[in-house]
Amino acid sequence: MSTDLKAATESAPAAPRGIRQKRDYGLVILAAPAVILLLVFAYGPMAGLVVAFQDFNVADGVFGSPWAGLENFEFFFTSGNASRILWNTLFLNILFLAATLGAGVLLALMLNEIRGRVTKRFWQSVIFVPYFVSPIVVSIFLQAFLAGPGGRGGLVNDFFNVLSLPELSWYTDPGPWPWILTVVKVWHLGGYMSVIFLAAITAVPEEVYEAGVIDGASRAQMAFRITVPLLKPTAAILLVLGIGRIFYGDFATIYAIVGDNGTLFETTDVIDTYVFRALRTQGDFGTTAAIGLFQSVVGFVLVVIATLVQRKYARETAIL
Amino acid sequence: MTANTNGAALSRPVSRRGFLAWSGGVLAAAALSACSTGSNGQSSSATHGLLLPGDVPPHWDRVRAAVNEKLEADLGFEVSPEFINWSNYASQSLLKFTAGENFQTALSARWLNIARLIEAGALHPLDDALTSGDYPNLTAMVDQAAFDANRWPDGAIYGVPAVNSAGRIHHHIARGDLIDKYAGGNIETFDQLEKFWYDVLQKEGIPGYIRNNTPFDTLGAPTGALYAQGWESPDLLPLYFSSDSVFFVPSRDAATTGSTNAVPFWEYEPYVESLHRIRKYYEDGIINADRLNADSADLKARFDSGGAASTWGITDGLDTAGHLDQLTKAVPGASLVTLLPFRDGQSAKPNQTFQADNLVVVNAAAADIDAALQLLDWVSIKENHDLLQYGEEGTDWEAAGDDGYDPIGEYANFPGYALSWRIPLERKYARMSESEESWFEWSKVYDNFTLDPYASFIPDLTEIETEHAQITAAVAEYGNPLYAGAVDVEEGLDKLKAAVDEAGLAKVQEELNRQADAYLASQ
Numbered sequence: 005m006s007t008d009l010k011a012a013t014e015s016a017p018a019a020p021r022g023i024r025q026k027r028d029y030g031l032v033i034l035a036a037p038a039v040i041l042l043l044v045f046a047y048g049p050m051a052g053l054v055v056a057f058q059d060f061n062v063a064d065g066v067f068g069s070p071w072a073g074l075e076n077f078e079f080f081f082t083s084g085n086a087s088r089i090l091w092n093t094l095f096l097n098i099l100f101l102a103a104t105l106g107a108g109v110l111l112a113l114m115l116n117e118i119r120g121r122v123t124k125r126f127w128q129s130v131i132f133v134p135y136f137v138s139p140i141v142v143s144i145f146l147q148a149f150l151a152g153p154g155g156r157g158g159l160v161n162d163f164f165n166v167l168s169l170p171e172l173s174w175y176t177d178p179g180p181w182p183w184i185l186t187v188v189k190v191w192h193l194g195g196y197m198s199v200i201f202l203a204a205i206t207a208v209p210e211e212v213y214e215a216g217v218i219d220g221a222s223r224a225q226m227a228f229r230i231t232v233p234l235l236k237p238t239a240a241i242l243l244v245l246g247i248g249r250i251f252y253g254d255f256a257t258i259y260a261i262v263g264d265n266g267t268l269f270e271t272t273d274v275i276d277t278y279v280f281r282a283l284r285t286q287g288d289f290g291t292t293a294a295i296g297l298f299q300s301v302v303g304f305v306l307v308v309i310a311t312l313v314q315r316k317y318a319r320e321t322a323i324l
Numbered sequence: 325m326t327a328n329t330n331g332a333a334l335s336r337p338v339s340r341r342g343f344l345a346w347s348g349g350v351l352a353a354a355a356l357s358a359c360s361t362g363s364n365g366q367s368s369s370a371t372h373g374l375l376l377p378g379d380v381p382p383h384w385d386r387v388r389a390a391v392n393e394k395l396e397a398d399l400g401f402e403v404s405p406e407f408i409n410w411s412n413y414a415s416q417s418l419l420k421f422t423a424g425e426n427f428q429t430a431l432s433a434r435w436l437n438i439a440r441l442i443e444a445g446a447l448h449p450l451d452d453a454l455t456s457g458d459y460p461n462l463t464a465m466v467d468q469a470a471f472d473a474n475r476w477p478d479g480a481i482y483g484v485p486a487v488n489s490a491g492r493i494h495h496h497i498a499r500g501d502l503i504d505k506y507a508g509g510n511i512e513t514f515d516q517l518e519k520f521w522y523d524v525l526q527k528e529g530i531p532g533y534i535r536n537n538t539p540f541d542t543l544g545a546p547t548g549a550l551y552a553q554g555w556e557s558p559d560l561l562p563l564y565f566s567s568d569s570v571f572f573v574p575s576r577d578a579a580t581t582g583s584t585n586a587v588p589f590w591e592y593e594p595y596v597e598s599l600h601r602i603r604k605y606y607e608d609g610i611i612n613a614d615r616l617n618a619d620s621a622d623l624k625a626r627f628d629s630g631g632a633a634s635t636w637g638i639t640d641g642l643d644t645a646g647h648l649d650q651l652t653k654a655v656p657g658a659s660l661v662t663l664l665p666f667r668d669g670q671s672a673k674p675n676q677t678f679q680a681d682n683l684v685v686v687n688a689a690a691a692d693i694d695a696a697l698q699l700l701d702w703v704s705i706k707e708n709h710d711l712l713q714y715g716e717e718g719t720d721w722e723a724a725g726d727d728g729y730d731p732i733g734e735y736a737n738f739p740g741y742a743l744s745w746r747i748p749l750e751r752k753y754a755r756m757s758e759s760e761e762s763w764f765e766w767s768k769v770y771d772n773f774t775l776d777p778y779a780s781f782i783p784d785l786t787e788i789e790t791e792h793a794q795i796t797a798a799v800a801e802y803g804n805p806l807y808a809g810a811v812d813v814e815e816g817l818d819k820l821k822a823a824v825d826e827a828g829l830a831k832v833q834e835e836l837n838r839q840a841d842a843y844l845a846s847q
Contacts, residue, residue: 065424155617
């Protein structure tokens with residue numbers, strides 16, 4: 005808090021307690037639905053975390069199922085898959101986060117440079133549309149591109165044939181998939197991110213650009229020396245929010261595309277898909293709740309670390 | 325109030341406090357309304373959910389309305405079944421049961437996940453109901469011996485057997501017109517079938533066999549569509565804790581020595597040979613390459629539109645009924661043949677456990693278990709059974725003789741095996757192919773099969789739950805691609821072995837052998 009603001013706050017006459025409380029009723033009522041929803045759907049279900057420490061069965065329920073200590077955590081951590089799945093989760097999410105933020109900034113800069121209002125709106129809409137396409141539909145597109153009907157051929161392989169290159173069996177080779185998924189994510193989220201950054205760009209005072217023009221800056225220099233630095237707070241918020249979800253693996257996209265194709269698990273299996281598959285095949289809520297709990301705790305720790313690092317090294321853009 | 329004061333009232337700005345209070349009140353009311361049950365104060369009869377596998381039959385809304393009208397009149401409730409695509413049925417039904425969801429009945433079996441459901445206490449035991457005398461139609465239509473053959477090791481009955489033959493044999497449904505064209509009108513052995521597939525691929529450009537991935541195609545039980553050895557000597561039923569885990573092969577003389585000595589499937593040469601064969605089929609284009617991720621309904625549609633020479637079938641009398649109409653619409657003049665290329669023909673006597681592979685189970689978490697049992701009794705009455713299974717008579721079907729039906733509408737493929745199959749009530753499809761009729765009749769005779777030494781052996785998972793879960797995860801990753809032919813066999817097997825060894829295969833194998841030996845000793 006600045007000194008001036010602090011002084012102003014301190015010098016403001018305090019309202020009598022009764023009046024302040026009465027005045028706040030409206031705010032309390034306005035906030036109530038959101039708080040209730042948060043309690044019911046975010047904090048209430050946390051009681052279910054107890055299942056992670058139980059040999060849960062539906063007949064005995066949450067309160068009657070026997071305790072199992074840390075046994076449920078064994079399933080994941082002694083499976084031999086834990087390190088690979090944790091790595092995949094982090095690696096894929098870092099790729100997604102970096103690629104979508106980068107693409108968002110780049111697209112926003114490009115859109116900002118379009119002078120014609122109609123043209124700008126048109127391209128803005130065009131790149132935003134993929135955000136509304138369901139991951140299931142994306143998976144069908146991808147299947148058509150990478151493997152035709154019956155799993156053979158596909159447009160990409162047809163193109164390879166034109167160039168006399170050998171066909172690739174995309175759906176049995178795990179190597180390219182982190183990059184394929186990243187391309188899909190950029191296609192899917194790039195437009196959405198660009199709209200956020202574009203909104204931030206419109207908030208940049210015109211005088212700053214006028215000063216740049218007076219100093220003889222080119223359009224490119226203004227974009228990279230003025231616009232990009234001023235986008236840092238927005239990028240920082242998106243980054244911290246992204247880090248908070250880094251252990252959640254973007255289940256919808258990955259599962260819709262990879263499904264139960266075991267040949268691709270080596271590079272695409274993340275915590276969410278592993279948990280979902282385990283739950284589907286085992287029907288065991290205890291083991292899956294245990295992994296979910298681990299996922300949440302690590303996600304929380306990462307957010308705290310990201311925020312602290314941000315406060316230490318880029319205090320002006322820190323969100324807390 | 326004067327016009328002036330009225331105008332002043334309208335133009336007076338809403339105070340900030342008033343706006344906040346009004347907005348908050350509206351949002352709170354909306355939230356509470358969203359949390360309400362949605363009842364509009366009118367009473368209506370109960371509607372019970374059911375789980376059924378497969379796609380929604382054409383004209384289901386009309387048939388369901390007729391079923392519900394009669395149900396409402398007879399029993400005072402209605403049903404609202406949820407159809408779950410076969411690709412997801414096993415996992416979704418398991419999840420719904422273990423989450424305690426409220427529905428009445430579902431299909432389950434050992435090849436699905438009944439062991440897990442019983443262990444989780446998710447199924448309602450039926451013994452008391454069956455002896456109560458309250459459900460006379462059900463007990464009259466399902467033989468007590470059939471119930472007894474499907475008792476769980478704890479002595480309880482957890483499901484109504486919904487089968488219409490003695491033995492269910494995995495086999496091929498092949499295009500008869502293509503067999504006429506490329507195989508001289510007849511296929512009797514697996515070698516001839518394989519040659520037919522290659523000829524069709526070469527000359528028609530379509531795969532020989534199309535289906536989604538399953539270990540049963542590759543390893544057989546005792547026959548598998550792609551498992552050549554099973555057609556030579558169909559005398560092996562693998563042992564497993566669940567069908568998505570590792571299959572074990574018991575010693576061939578276990579019944580006489582009392583020692584099971586089961587080994588993982590890769591130590592049984594015919595199975596390894598089968599993996600190599602399927603890999604070759606995959607590379608040659610004989611089988612569809614998208615077995616790992618294709619949707620079963622999509623694959624059925626591909627076969628029905630003429631996209632493959634053969635697909636999977638089981639001896640339940642639904643080969644022709646399930647495909648012929650759609651196929652002949654897409655490929656005029658096409659026909660279907662039921663193909664079981666046993667070396668010894670109909671005297672092969674394949675091993676069977678005679679355990680029902682379709683059991684209609686009652687959800688322990690159902691809101692009204694008595695209603696579930698009443699429903700199972702209600703569908704055991706001929707008139708009701710026919711309505712549900714074949715649709716409205718005169719609109720959807722006509723009787724063909726005493727025990728046949730001829731579809732005249734589009735209503736088809738109701739999954740009766742998940743609710744209403746009762747041997748004495750089943751009607752035969754009037755246009756059933758000659759070959760299917762012959763094999764279907766054969767499959768109804770118990771003497772045509774050999775009772776497996778492990779006929780009523782049902783292993784118990786309790787002691788090895790964690791290891792089993794980890795092995796299942798390893799099989800999903802490394803085993804399924806092998807069954808699909810999608811990876812090199814040696815490399816894939818090495819990865820699978822390493823993964824299941826680390827997951828505790830030795831302990832699981834030892835536990836299976838211990839339980840199987842105890843079972844043999846008790847016989």
